[in-house]
Amino acid sequence: MHLLYQIFVDPFVQMGTAPDLLAQTLWEGLVSGVLYALIALGFVLIFKASGVFNFAQGIMVVFAALTLVGLYQAMTRLGVVNPTIGAYLALAGTVVVMFLLAVGVERLVLRPLVNQPDIVLFMATFGLTYFLIGFGEYVFGGDPQVMIADQLHLPRGRIDVHVFGGVVQMQKIDITAAVIASVLVAALAVFFQKTRIGRALRAVADSHRAALSVGISLETIWVIVWFAAGIVALATGIMWGARSDVSFALEIIALKALPVLILGGLTSIPGAIVGGLIIGLSEKIGELYWGPLLGSGIESWLAYVIALVFLLFRPQGLFGERIIERV
Amino acid sequence: MRPRFFALATAAAVLAGASLPASRAVAQDSIYVPLFTYRTGPYAGSGIPVANGMHDYLAMLNERDGGINGVKLNVEECETGYDTKKGVECYESVKGKHPAVINPYSTGITLELIPRAAVDKIPILSMAYGLSASADGNIFPWIFNPPLTYWDGASVFVRYVASKEGGMDKLKGKKLGLLHLDAPYGKEPIPVLQDMAKKYGFQLLLYPVPGKEMQNQGSLWLNVRRDRPDYIYIQGWGAMNPTAVKEAAKVGFPMDHLMGVWWSGGDDDARPAGPGGTGYLSLDFNGVGTDYPVIQDILKYVVDKGKSQVDSKSRVGENLYNRGVFNAMLIAEAIRNAQQLTGKKVVVGEDVRRGFESLNITEARLKEMGAPNFAPPVHLTCADHNGHHAVFVVRWDGTKWVKISDWIEPIKEEVLPLIEQTAKEYAEKNTGWPKRTEPCDKSS
Incomplete structure (x- = not known):
């Protein structure tokens, strides 16, 4: 009986008796959800364009963040005294590097593999991952770096909102992250769903050969999509780097996208957003109210359980396309 | 061809034989x-x-x-x-x-x-x-x-808290948290802390951080906010440490009530938190x-x-x-x-x-x-x-670690029998x- 009480009654009693903590949890879940959506978006973009699950998305986050910090340090050494100018020059330089990376991936990895089975392209992204790890460690070393959040004028501090007889602490950096992620997600959603490039992108995903036959430039599409994924990786790297530090450990954060993708579907931008929010909110609530029953630390697997339960009812994910192949 | 083959084989064998003592000599030197x-x-x-x-x-x-x-x-x-x-x-x-x-x-x-x-x-x-x-x-x-x-270290943490609270008897009713990597290293101090919790009457709260969540500790710090521990001891490593110090600073947990084991006291553990990390404590045994x-x-x-x-x-x-x-x-x-x-x-x-x-x-x-x-x-x-051996406590002053205590002996009567x-x-x-x-x- 006690166990049943702890599962079905006590968590709701806690929510009722400390509504400010519940509000705080919902806020934290929302912020995490938006950030998970941002990571998931990087995967979705490339999957939509090439039908490939990009295993390298996690290391692209690390690579982008390290490039930003590394370029900033280089600017300082070169005598750029004003930290703001240095930081924004470094940001611009990183965007250029991510573009060059996109061109390099298209030329050296994807182009030779046109019309190859998806599994070959998937394996190629494994190769890309290990190349970027080695190259990144060679160029930047393995030491963790501090994200240049102050130099980029990302806000510090927090806003205390007094509600329900308590307080909800909203970190300004989290608010900024949520806003930037939302804007980025919305812009990409519009760009890829309402423009010609978006339609071309879907054609490429369906069939390389058919897309080529109607005059769609596969090379251009791939460069655009990998560049967009690179920008998403940069935004992700800045936001997560500001919450912790910039190191190769950030690569693990990309794993948070997997349950989001299972839930939202690999091909849906709205799915990535809604999936991210569901996972973010449910893992925070689950960890806080039911975690102690299981020894805490459950959020690393709870997200997968939630995603798998959804899969039982919608195998294609919340917004994924139902694929019917005629035989 | 055959004599040539034997000549080559003999030469190779001689060379190989000659090289053996040489490699041994290197090893022995x-x-x-x-x-x-x-x-x-x-x-x-x-x-x-x-x-x-x-x-x-x-x-x-x-x-x-x-x-x-x-x-x-x-x-x-x-x-x-x-x-x-x-x-x-x-x-x-x-x-x-x-x-x-x-x-x-x-x-x-x-x-x-x-x-x-x-x-x-x-x-x-x-x-x-x-x-x-x-x-x-x-x-x-x-x-x-x-x-x-690690058991000695955890006992020093308890002794340090007691010294701040006015004696071992003042530990009764206190809440001490252990924020640890969910791995053998992180779990190591749990047995001695559990024993001491029983003996001295404090409540031990465990906050495990899975390896995959090292940089994503938001939920865990919600638990901290709910439980309101009086002190937290960190047994972390790698990216877990700077994230924990940053999160603590974010939620306003008092830094002088947050203490890391000696492996959570790296410069790169405290530095990323910026001014918010000032005051973070760690055990230490080297200058x-x-x-x-x-x-x-x-x-x-x-x-x-x-x-x-x-x-x-x-x-x-x-x-x-x-x-x-x-x-x-x-x-x-x-x-x-x-x-x-x-x-x-x-x-x-x-x-x-x-x-x-x-x-x-x-x-x-x-x-x-x-x-x-x-x-x-x-x-x-x-x-x-x-x-x-004894350890001392260091405090992060915003740029470097500064020694703030004398050598503190572990509670050996707890550790040695265990x-x-x-x-x-x-x-x-x-x-x-x-x-x-x-x-x-x-x-x-």
Whole structure:
């Protein structure tokens, strides 16, 4: 009986008796959800364009963040005294590097593999991952770096909102992250769903050969999509780097996208957003109210359980396309 | 063709035969010291300074003194990435080369190697990490974990909290949290904290951080907000540490109530939190900075000559760098002691085990080594492979660690019986665990 009480009654009693903590949890879940959506978006973009699950998305986050910090340090050494100018020059330089990376991936990895089975392209992204790890460690070393959040004028501090007889602490950096992620997600959603490039992108995903036959430039599409994924990786790297530090450990954060993708579907931008929010909110609530029953630390697997339960009812994910192949 | 083939084969055989004594001669001219390190991966932030410190001290001995008693040290790193599987692979790759000692630099790897050490006759040095119970030399003759165990460290944390609250009796009703990596290393202090919680009447709250969530601790700090612990002890590593300090600063947890074990007190653990991290506490047992003759010699003979891997000279003297130096000093002194005990110049694992077992680094010896007041004196015996030495508390002042307490003794009456009991249980659980047959040296 006690166990049943702890599962079905006590968590709701806690929510009722400390509504400010519940509000705080919902806020934290929302912020995490938006950030998970941002990571998931990087995967979705490339999957939509090439039908490939990009295993390298996690290391692209690390690579982008390290490039930003590394370029900033280089600017300082070169005598750029004003930290703001240095930081924004470094940001611009990183965007250029991510573009060059996109061109390099298209030329050296994807182009030779046109019309190859998806599994070959998937394996190629494994190769890309290990190349970027080695190259990144060679160029930047393995030491963790501090994200240049102050130099980029990302806000510090927090806003205390007094509600329900308590307080909800909203970190300004989290608010900024949520806003930037939302804007980025919305812009990409519009760009890829309402423009010609978006339609071309879907054609490429369906069939390389058919897309080529109607005059769609596969090379251009791939460069655009990998560049967009690179920008998403940069935004992700800045936001997560500001919450912790910039190191190769950030690569693990990309794993948070997997349950989001299972839930939202690999091909849906709205799915990535809604999936991210569901996972973010449910893992925070689950960890806080039911975690102690299981020894805490459950959020690393709870997200997968939630995603798998959804899969039982919608195998294609919340917004994924139902694929019917005629035989 | 046939005579030519035989001529070539004979020549090859002669060359091969000639090369054998040569390779043996190389092996016999030096002492092989493998270092298991991790300069890559999620834990590199903690691994790099330790690796640099260990490497640079041993390199300095080679450059300044020509090795130890005229025998060069053959130092070789093996990258583990703090991955137990890779660590075991490293062990398998070096064990045939007659290593003087193995430094796993991971509790997970140490736990895997403990049963192998006695079989392969290779001592394991897990300096202030690893299995706390392995301090019992009667059951673990091949394992050494000076200068103190995680249980000692946790007991110092409790003693420190009591001193702030006005005495051990004031612990009753307090809430002490343990924020730990959800791995063997992080879980190690739990038994002694549970015992002390019962005895002193405080509530122990556990906050495990899964390895995959090291940089995503939001939920965990919601638990902290709900539970309102009075003090938190961090047993973290790698990216977990700076994230925890940042999160604590974010939620306004008082920094002087947040204390890390000595492995959570790296400069890179506190620095990313910016001004919010000022006041964060850590246990420590080695000096920081470069104002020690031994560190000056490292700068002169290794760093200035470009033979170090530090990316900037300013990183020499940081807390974890100096920790690595102290680790290497223990290795060197055990080798030196083994040479003295055996009368041999080139010593191998079996000799160095004896060297560790009668290690006695006094304050006078530390001074001779150029490290006065750098670390606690270390005295090991046949029965005690740890020493259970005191530690002190350091405080992050925003740019560096500053010592703020005297040496604090562990609560030995709590720790020692637990070590004896757990060591016995370990031997009983592992069927066929060998009874100690290694004799004790007179000096031990």
